[in-house]
Amino acid sequence: MCLGIPGEILETHDGPGGLRYGTVRFGGASRDVCLAYVPEAGVGDYVIVHVGLALSRIAPEDAEETFRYLEEMQELAELEGEQQAIERSEVP
Numbered sequence: 001m002c003l004g005i006p007g008e009i010l011e012t013h014d015g016p017g018g019l020r021y022g023t024v025r026f027g028g029a030s031r032d033v034c035l036a037y038v039p040e041a042g043v044g045d046y047v048i049v050h051v052g053l054a055l056s057r058i059a060p061e062d063a064e065e066t067f068r069y070l071e072e073m074q075e076l077a078e079l080e081g082e083q084q085a086i087e088r089s090e091v092p
Contacts, residue, residue, distance in 0.1 A: 002050055003050070004048040004049060004050040004055060005026055005048070005049055005066075006026075006046050006048055006049070006058055006062070006063035006066050006067070007024035007025055007026040007031075007033070007047060007049050007063075008025045008045070008046050008063070009022045009023070009035070009041060009042065009044065009046075009047060009054075010022070010023045010024065010025055010030065011023045011043060012035065012043060015032065015034065019034055019035075019036045020035045020036055020039065021033065021034055021035060022035045022041075022043075022054070024047065024049060024054070026049075027067065031049075031052070033047070033049050033052055033053065033054050034052055034053045034054065035054050036053075037053060037054060037055055037056075038054045038056060038057055040057065041054060041057050045057050046058050046059070046060055046062070046063040
């Protein structure tokens with residue numbers, strides 16, 4: 001299974017081989033992403049990114065919803081980790 005993550009395009013520029021690239025923000029991190037598959041995407045747009053390639057544009061509301069799900073997953077993982085630590089520390 002592959003996971004595409006939404007990100008906001010902050011700027012666009014030419015990249016390797018003359019392909020269109022952009023700086024895309026994913027929460028607190030920014031990365032260079034190839035925008036060749038989404039020529040209509042511009043600064044301020046949200047795109048789904050997988051392995052450094054923007055695959056499609058999405059609505060800002062959809063991106064925000066995905067961010068909320070990812071935050072919930074992180075919180076759940078943290079709770080599960082805490083529970084596992086408690087269970088390991090219990091003396092039989």
